[in-house]
Amino acid sequence: MAWVVQDAEGLIVGPVAEFLRDFAARGNSAGSVRSYAYVLLRWWRWLAAVGVDWDRATAAEVRDLVLWLQLHPKPRRSARTLSADLVGTVNPKTGKQYLDDHYAARTIRHNNAALASFYEYWAEQGRGPVMNPVLRAGGGRRPNAHHNPMMPFRPEGKLRYNPKVPRRRPRALTDEAWDELFDTLTCHRDRALLALTVSNGARASEVLGIRGADVDWGNQLVRVIRKGSRAQQWLPVSEPAMVWLRLYLAEVGKIGPGDPVWVTVRRRQRQGTLTRVPMTYEALRAVLRRANARLGTNWTMHDLRHTCALRMAADENVSLRDVQTILGHAHMETTAEIYLVEDERHTVEKVAAHLARLQEPKPDPAPVATAYRSADLAVLFGDGLLP
Incomplete structure (x- = not known):
């Protein structure tokens, strides 16, 4: 197993190691194992600080940890430099x-979910606390225990100390912002990578996992491995993105079917020879960090995914089911909740037009007649009886 948790003496924490082994055997990705390992490391340090054994922990320790996470900043390996003045500001x-x-x-909610899973595992093994210290909001009773079969199920089972997550609207780049970002890129690799992402909305980890055999040049498709389900899926690619990809591969040279498509621009020393190494997520973040520094922006790879999704959702020829399939969402509700909203820019434009119409001069009212019309009198009295 790649990830283990050690205590203050440098010894492997047995309960955590056994849980992570079982967690990995259930088909969870290496990234999920790593994430849970860091949560449990934080939990073990917290228990050591308050002097409580892991199998004697109660809801009080979970509550106090949540409060501590809400009040204290994350530890950093080095102090902020250029970004210190931008913390909390709006670009x-x-x-x-x-x-x-x-x-x-979201980090605190993930922390609580990982701890709940850890103690649920040890409850199944007959060890650990009698009651899971990560309580649920329903007071520990079974969700929908007294459910009326004629009524819909209620969403129960929320963890008690989960903080509320504000609903965030998806941020999309305008056509002008996308052109500005694309023009500031300095190499064919970066142009191909970002153009591919904005054309099909693949996640950064999915794009970086593309290999030589995953590119279908004839049909303009790429194959990605979905982040959650690990399923393989072919996604369409725009024609400009394929052109930039071809130009980039012409610079890199031949890439085998099993070789990663995205590699470093500069060769690095490996086993005595200079070679290109696979591009990592941190290297991709560095690409956007340099572009943002030149433009004075703070765009991310996920903004490109939002841009692609909102473009598709605004196209009347693309159904919501199509958007869900391309984005790789397991449930239609996820796609509808996030992307079936009108873009804020269009809403602002409509309200601005409404305010402008209010300022337009009103037309003069129609003049009011001061006498009876002769035609009306003829109908009333007859043609020969008019006064």
Whole structure:
């Protein structure tokens, strides 16, 4: 197993190691195992600080940890430099807020979910606390225990100390912003990678996993491995993205069917020879970091995914089911909740037009007649009886 948790003496924590082994055997990805390992490392340090054994932990320790995560910043290996003045501010070009050093609400919710899973595993083994210290909001009773079969199921089972997550609207690049970002890229690899992402909305990890055999040049398709289900799926690619991909591969040279498509521009020393190494997620972040520094923006790879999704959702010839399939969402509700919304820019434009119409001069009212019309009198009195 690649990930283990060690205590203060450098010894492997047995309960965590056994849980992670079982967690990995259930088909979870290496990234998920790594994420759970860091959560349990934080939990073990917290228990050591408060002087409580892991199998004697109660809901009080979980509650206090949540409060501590909400109040204290994340530890950093080095202090902020250029980004120190931008923490918590909003970028005037993108309208997006710069992240600060505090734990996000989603991170705390993930922390609680991992701890609940850890103690559920040990409850199945007959060890650990009698009651799971990560309580649920329903007071520990079974969700929908007294459900009326004639009524719909209610969403129960929420963890008690989960902070609320504000609903975020998807951020999309305008055509002008996309052109500006694309023009600032300095090599064919970066142009091909971002053009491919904005054309089919694949996640960064999915795009970086593409290999030589995953490119169908004739049909303009690429094959990705979905992040959650690990299923293989072919996605369409725009014609410009295929052109940039061809130009990039002409510079790199021949790539075998099993070789990664995205590699470093500069060769690095490996086993005594200079060779190109596979591009990592951190290297991809560095590409956008340099582009953002030149433009004064804070775009991310996920913004390109949002851009692709909103473009498809706004096209009347593309159904919501099509958007769900391309994005790789397991449930239609996820796609509808996030992307079946009108773009804020269009809403602002409509309201601005409404305000402009209110300022337009009103037309003069029709003149009011001061006498009876002769035709009406003729109908009333007859043609020969008019006064």
